[in-house]
Amino acid sequence: MPPSDPAPPVSDAGPTVAELTEDDLLALIFPLLPVGSATLLGPGDDAAVVAAPDGRVVVSTDVLVEGRHFRRDWSTGVDVGWRAAMQNLADIAAMGARATSLVVTLVIPGDLPAAWVAGLAAGLAAACGPQDVGVVGGDLSGGDAVVVSVAVHGDLAGRAPVLRSGARAGDVVAHAGVRGRSAAGLALLAAGRGEVAPDLVRAYLRPDPPLAAGVMAALAGATAMLDVSDGLLRDAGRIAAASGVVLDFDPVADAFGADLTELAGAAAALDASAADWVLTGGEDHGLLATFPAGAAVPDPFRAVGRVLAAGPTGPGVLVGGLAPTTTSPGWDHFRG
Amino acid sequence: MPPSDPAPPVSDAGPTVAELTEDDLLALIFPLLPVGSATLLGPGDDAAVVAAPDGRVVVSTDVLVEGRHFRRDWSTGVDVGWRAAMQNLADIAAMGARATSLVVTLVIPGDLPAAWVAGLAAGLAAACGPQDVGVVGGDLSGGDAVVVSVAVHGDLAGRAPVLRSGARAGDVVAHAGVRGRSAAGLALLAAGRGEVAPDLVRAYLRPDPPLAAGVMAALAGATAMLDVSDGLLRDAGRIAAASGVVLDFDPVADAFGADLTELAGAAAALDASAADWVLTGGEDHGLLATFPAGAAVPDPFRAVGRVLAAGPTGPGVLVGGLAPTTTSPGWDHFRG
Known part of the structure; x- marks a missing residue:
């Protein structure tokens, strides 16, 4: 079950993202992100390194757009982070694989409270942590509406992926x-x-x-x-x-x-x-x-x-x- | 060198994305996307499967936002696709790895010409094809401004990643x-x-x-x-x-x-x-x-x-x- 909201690390009455430097914002987000056991190198370099013990990696991506998939007056940052993670984790599950990691790009307006972004990170963590899935990288940009794009990676442990094309009469x-x-x-x-x-x-x-x-x-x-x-x-x-x-x-x-x-x-x-x-x-x-x-x-x-x-x-x-x-x-x- | 623009598969005077169904739009894009030799299962299922022969996968992500990173009166769809791919491929190169695949999420306004989206796919292909990098998956959404978010995957072929933290006095x-x-x-x-x-x-x-x-x-x-x-x-x-x-x-x-x-x-x-x-x-x-x-x-x-x-x-x-x-x-x- 989704947990109740974690206590926000900063309040909605706190700074907007425009009042922080990008480094400040990353410093707020990074400690909140989940680390998975497949994470060999986490955020902070040009790229992360994730274990792919199967020799193959299962990859998918899904995006949430403010005004299309969520409204900020209905969904908290935690809600959006949770949902962005879950819709991606479900794609990996649907292949018969186990998810290992996410990367996240986040487009945010300057007047967004930094607390909303921290909530999003907490929501990602709440969804991913129990699955042993790490958030291993990301990118931030300004923009007029919030966009959360997630790419997810998983491991098949030697099994064949379960495709859409295998159903047979009688099943x-x-x-x-x-x-x-x-x-x-x-x-x-x-x-x-x-x-x-x-x-x-x-x-x-x-x-x-x-x-x-x-x-x-x-x-x-x-x-x-x-x-x-x-x-x-x-x-x-x-x-x-x-x-x-x-x-x-x-x-x-x-x-x-x-x-x-x-x-x-x-x-x-x-x-x-x-x-x-x-x-x-x-x-x-x-x-x-x-x-x-x-x-x-x-x-x-x-x-x-x-x-x-x-x-x-x-x-x-x-x-x-x-x-x-x-x-x-x-x-x-x-x-x- | 970047190639000259491929001939667009449809013209700017053609339909907008709102005049096509999502399936129509995907049918326009899919044939344009590059296939890499590491692609074991390409687009069309819940997730793709990419070879990770090293047993690790190098992962990064970068986003381009209209009005922040590009203007549509300056950049064609081909330009934006090329640039979105290259800024991600460079992150993999910077780890000392070879890129294998991309996934792309695309947020597009309804009045965007479908030809622009086809151009974007052609730009991704122009950047990725010579590198043997496949576009293996993606997601589409409507939105008020174009957002192109790419996640990129690479292989280290057994080498240690080259980090930012290894420089030593005398180097x-x-x-x-x-x-x-x-x-x-x-x-x-x-x-x-x-x-x-x-x-x-x-x-x-x-x-x-x-x-x-x-x-x-x-x-x-x-x-x-x-x-x-x-x-x-x-x-x-x-x-x-x-x-x-x-x-x-x-x-x-x-x-x-x-x-x-x-x-x-x-x-x-x-x-x-x-x-x-x-x-x-x-x-x-x-x-x-x-x-x-x-x-x-x-x-x-x-x-x-x-x-x-x-x-x-x-x-x-x-x-x-x-x-x-x-x-x-x-x-x-x-x-x-």
């Missing part, structure tokens, strides 16, 4: 993590109704993906896997397309009945559809995987459907054997 | 690459006088660091090294501080006489100081290194000074045995 579709909670929390914040379900708001602000489940899935023989960042249907469509198959989810009330119950209060308060949140809500960062029909689906995965051969209409996603009826297609970053 | 100070050219080119652009020295403008738009010199320096026994991104004096001060020594450059007319001659026309046109550009200009991305007194300084390094024991005033930088007289301290990203 079981399974999911680990939460579904629709982040979208519901965001909808509550947007409506000014966060008090209806603070736990859902927190799920949006501090997603808590089942990181250890990625390696478990790989060890259990998962044939395909991804991190659900853009919504269950849309991301299932990516496995379907990459594998040339159809993913058929069980009927929503069967596969996701507990989610619908959990989201019912928020859905009623906003006159929204809990099923839409479950099927199309982004940023929960659960893991969607396929397993051979005979394999035991490892905890915390739950079977939620099956893989079918693609028919005449090609690869795609069904719910209860039918075309999904939700109206929301999931994220597109340059529209709506 | 030779040497530099590879150009000095002051980027700052002069930027000053010409800012004054609307680019026609005075198009080669200097190009040095700003498309820095061309001596990447292969990093490994050469390591093989020749360099005791310390860094990428000169914030100006010669300021970056020399970092080696001095990390190593607990004084770096004493030869008098400017001796060490950098050819640079002063080369920059004289631009300096005269702007009533500026060529010596200031040489000593404090940023973003040339040359390599500053120290070598044991007895060692041969490998091409293309040139000896430009020596390392002295720190005196009572502690570590620092001298020019001709004296405190530098330049007025400009080098970059600070949140001031001036």
Whole structure:
């Protein structure tokens, strides 16, 4: 579970970043950053050196942009640091790998309180520390809006990466993590109704993906896997397309009945559809995987459907054997 | 040398990024990205997999922000892609390593021509391709200004990294690459006088660091090294501080006489100081290194000074045995 906020090393009433030199700001941040056991050389030189015992390194990157992915009146620096780390750590988990390190670039306006930046570092540390992941480097720049770009590195320990392309007809579709909670929390914040379900708001602000489940899935023989960042249907469509198959989810009330119950209060308060949140809500960062029909689906995965051969209409996603009826297609970053 | 612009795959008069879906935009970019021989799994899954034959990976990251590091009326997408790659590749070279791969996050306004983004991809490819460096992953987001954040990975081939902290009294100070050219080119652009020295403008738009010199320096026994991104004096001060020594450059007319001659026309046109550009200009991305007194300084390094024991005033930088007289301290990203 995400921890409560660490005590900020400086207060919001303290200096802005423009009132500090870059060296002052780095001196504030560096002691807060987590060190992982794979860190051979940490921040402070032109580059860091990280152990890659497998002889390969798994690499991904994700960015958070103020006004697009977060608002500073909703998210603290700690929230944004936590979320920037977690969405990247989930990508490594989705390959069946264990994360070793992050590097972070940070664009910040001059009037940002230095405490916000310290909070961001604390949020990165809160997310990474328990995973033994170090923040090994970064870069700072001024800019008009906050941008947090993270690159993440992981190790496969000799295993093959679990790709999106390996699902085969007959496989079981399974999911680990939460579904629709982040979208519901965001909808509550947007409506000014966060008090209806603070736990859902927190799920949006501090997603808590089942990181250890990625390696478990790989060890259990998962044939395909991804991190659900853009919504269950849309991301299932990516496995379907990459594998040339159809993913058929069980009927929503069967596969996701507990989610619908959990989201019912928020859905009623906003006159929204809990099923839409479950099927199309982004940023929960659960893991969607396929397993051979005979394999035991490892905890915390739950079977939620099956893989079918693609028919005449090609690869795609069904719910209860039918075309999904939700109206929301999931994220597109340059529209709506 | 930076190549001339590749023919853009789409024209500036074509669609904006908001007129394309994210999938369309990725379909435009992906074929342009370079593939390196270390790429085991390229873009398209949750993460990429890159060879790390050394069992360690060298990691760095640097960001370019529109309005801070570049202006779109001065820099094309190709320029920005080239520069984003080169400033990162130089960090890997400065460790004595060979770069293997990049990941890139890109924040772009909806009204940006898709051709600009394709140009950026072409610029990344132009910089990375000849180095056998692949672009293995990325992330896209909307935003109000262009932000290009790159993380870079490299391999040490079993060598120790060359740190900033290894300079010892008696070592030779040497530099590879150009000095002051980027700052002069930027000053010409800012004054609307680019026609005075198009080669200097190009040095700003498309820095061309001596990447292969990093490994050469390591093989020749360099005791310390860094990428000169914030100006010669300021970056020399970092080696001095990390190593607990004084770096004493030869008098400017001796060490950098050819640079002063080369920059004289631009300096005269702007009533500026060529010596200031040489000593404090940023973003040339040359390599500053120290070598044991007895060692041969490998091409293309040139000896430009020596390392002295720190005196009572502690570590620092001298020019001709004296405190530098330049007025400009080098970059600070949140001031001036």
